[in-house]
Amino acid sequence: MARGVSRARTARRIAAGAAYGGGGLGLVGAAAVGLVLAEVQFAKRTVGTGLGDPPRADGLYGSEFAAPAAAGPQPGQAPLRLGMLGDSTAAGLGVRRARQTPAALLASGLAAVAERPVELRNVALSGAMSDDLDRQAGLLLDGELPPPDVCVIMIGANDVTRRMPPTQSVRHLTSAVRRLRLAGSEVVVGTCPDLGTIEPVYQPLRWLARRVSRQLAAAQTIGVLALGARTVSMGDLLGPEFAANPREMFGPDSYHPSAEGYATAAMAVLPTLCATLSLWPESDRLEVARNEDMLPVAKAASAAAGQAGTEVTQARGPWALLKHRRRRRVPAEDLAAPSTPRPADTALPPRADSPSPS
Numbered sequence: 001m002a003r004g005v006s007r008a009r010t011a012r013r014i015a016a017g018a019a020y021g022g023g024g025l026g027l028v029g030a031a032a033v034g035l036v037l038a039e040v041q042f043a044k045r046t047v048g049t050g051l052g053d054p055p056r057a058d059g060l061y062g063s064e065f066a067a068p069a070a071a072g073p074q075p076g077q078a079p080l081r082l083g084m085l086g087d088s089t090a091a092g093l094g095v096r097r098a099r100q101t102p103a104a105l106l107a108s109g110l111a112a113v114a115e116r117p118v119e120l121r122n123v124a125l126s127g128a129m130s131d132d133l134d135r136q137a138g139l140l141l142d143g144e145l146p147p148p149d150v151c152v153i154m155i156g157a158n159d160v161t162r163r164m165p166p167t168q169s170v171r172h173l174t175s176a177v178r179r180l181r182l183a184g185s186e187v188v189v190g191t192c193p194d195l196g197t198i199e200p201v202y203q204p205l206r207w208l209a210r211r212v213s214r215q216l217a218a219a220q221t222i223g224v225l226a227l228g229a230r231t232v233s234m235g236d237l238l239g240p241e242f243a244a245n246p247r248e249m250f251g252p253d254s255y256h257p258s259a260e261g262y263a264t265a266a267m268a269v270l271p272t273l274c275a276t277l278s279l280w281p282e283s284d285r286l287e288v289a290r291n292e293d294m295l296p297v298a299k300a301a302s303a304a305a306g307q308a309g310t311e312v313t314q315a316r317g318p319w320a321l322l323k324h325r326r327r328r329r330v331p332a333e334d335l336a337a338p339s340t341p342r343p344a345d346t347a348l349p350p351r352a353d354s355p356s357p358s
Helices: 003-021 030-047 100-112 131-139 157-161 166-182 207-227 240-244 260-278 297-305
Strands: 059-061 080-086 119-122 150-155 186-190 230-232 293-296 311-314 318-323
Touching: 003 297, 059 100, 080 100, 080 131, 100 119, 100 150, 100 260, 131 166, 150 166, 150 260, 157 207, 166 186, 166 207, 186 207, 186 260, 207 230, 207 297, 207 311, 230 260, 260 311, 293 297, 297 311, 297 318
Parallel strands: 080 119, 080 150, 150 186, 186 230
Antiparallel strands: 059 119, 230 311, 293 318, 311 318
């Protein structure tokens, strides 16, 4: 309990510093942070990346839901526009096929739930920090195309490893979210992942890396909730599966997720993505049996940072909803599809109204 209160208090200070121009508030002691980051950088050099550019997944998904050309435009059948922003996790670094990237999985899943085609534009950049989000938002908003109906942002790990002050990190994120919201886009933010899951990082530095990551994740939630966005905790990149099966869930560099790992992350974000567009049947009703609750924003943000896959949504005043929406993993056969699919052929996850385990 004391740890959660401390994290909530720290996250509040970071978010307040971001909002009011505060300086570089520390997450933990400066010496400890430097040690953590040095160890993480050493881990990245130790495993080596050896990865090429992520596959491009832009295009139309769910084309089977489009009205026949002879029928002319039909109400509600115009493609939904999905924008993806962030770092290498959002870009899908480490997989070989476009359909294995989280953006492609989200686009195909959204198409299945909405029963409408989805037009995907992914402007995420490997290695990006939060200060690149303004440029990425500009790519989605400044051209001749209409703004996205909904955007997903996954960011934060590089901010931690490259020592960006947390207040600055949150300030850049909230600025981009505000810009997207003013353009009419809904926004879902996948918060900073848990760097304590990187295998070459050992104790006690693993504990410190986890603490730094979770504090930033909680501050990100506090910052964007006030703008009408929702967050989903990336935590240890979503759940006990990563801790129990690191060889399966991490890619060949032991740092970025594998295709299975990206699918696990995408399927945790999908329900929130759909709920943001009022497409998810559970809506925002709390289910006590699933340990959902209404908490003060800072406490909700702190609790979510410690439990991967948790959604936080602004409720009213200083209160937020803490939700654990139902999700399903992508079947293994969907991840082993041919290597040259068209985006519209991406395998679709189960319909939202189909039964699924908690």
